[in-house]
Amino acid sequence: MTEGGRTQRLVARAKAAHRRAETRFPVVTHLADRMVTVNIFDSATRIAAQCFLTAVPLLFVVAAYAPEAVRRQMLDSLKAVFGLTGAASKELDQVFQPAAAGLQQATGVVGGLMVLLSATAVSRAMQRLCKRAWEIPRAGTRIAPWRWLAWLLLWICVLVLQGPVRDGFGVGAWLGTPLAFVTQVGLWWWTQHLLLGGLVGWKPLLPGSVLAAAALTALAISAHLYMPKALNRALAEYGPVGSVFVLLSWLIVVCVAATVSVSVGAVLAQEPFLAGRLGSPPPQRDREPPGP
Structure with a gap:
């Protein structure tokens, strides 16, 4: 048998095995296929890198121009x-010291606007994730660029308010934790709807939003146990470079959790047991015309 014949047989066997698995374990098979389509780790790493490259300049812009109350709240x-x-x-305190004229001059109004516009790279990366998770084709699905800026501004506002929310507005963590969870659900629900340009209705977006909120709330709790010690140890041993590595590693973990949650939520919403109730769009496999 020729090499080409063996390859064709292997491909045929693989396709047959995939069809059997899809028949016996449809949800698991669809999840695995969607993870491959989304390219989980590549997408998450890109979003984490964009978040980090966006956060540092934005911190300096906030430190240079934001009112004292906003700087303190941030x-x-x-x-x-x-x-x-x-x-x-202490390192973070130094960043948010009252703005000096030199810092404002170095940043500049035009520079601040450019930082804000370039920060929409995070919005675009998140939009690509949402479109891949819902298998929305690129062709014919242009979405207004103002949505990128609106998404970014909302997330900045949410970050500013994280302190009071996590403290339950003074009541304590027993209220702050469920309040943070509900806030995350709303935030991820609105994020998907905004960045998808309304191409997917509100109801189908709910499972992914709940999963993302649950995952990120759990990570936020664990951050209090891991991040202080890790950052202080990295600063003591390697200086600021060590803290960069720790923060970027943590961002990758957070972005992987968010990417998996959104993708899993899309798959679950398109499965028969939820699709009818939520009015979900059909998955790509059901949109394609049957072969001859």
Whole structure:
């Protein structure tokens, strides 16, 4: 038998095995196929890198131009998100020192606007994730660019308010944790709807939003146990470079969790047991015309 014949037989066997698995374990098979389509780790790493490259310049812009109350609230929220203490907390305090004229001059109004516009790279990366998760083709699905900026501004506002939310507005963590979860559900629900340009209705987007909120709330709780020690140790041993590595690694974990959650939510919403109730669009395999 020729090499080409063997390859064809292997491909035929693989396709037959895939069809059997799809018949016996449809949800698992569809999840695996969607993970491959979305390219989970590549998408998550890209989003994490964009988030990090966006966050650093934005912090300087906020430190240079935001009112004192906003700077203080942002500082408290960042400490609340990561549970910062010790050296890491002091390093962050230095970034949010009252703005000097030199910092404003170095940043510049035009520079601040350029930072904000370039930060929409995160929005575009998140939009690509949502479109892949819902198998929306690129052709014929142009979405207004203002949505990128609107998404970015909302996330900045949410970050500023994270401190009071996680503290339950002074009541305590017993209220703050469920409140943060509900906030995350709403945020991811609106994120998908906004970045998809309304191509998918509200109801089908709910499962992915709940999964993302649950995953990120759990990670936020674990961040208080891991991040302070990891950042302080990295600063002591390697200086600021060490803290960059720790933060980027954590962002990748967070983005992987969000990417998996959105993708799994899309698959579940398109399965027969939920699709009818939610009015979900059909998956790609059902949109394609049957072969001859």
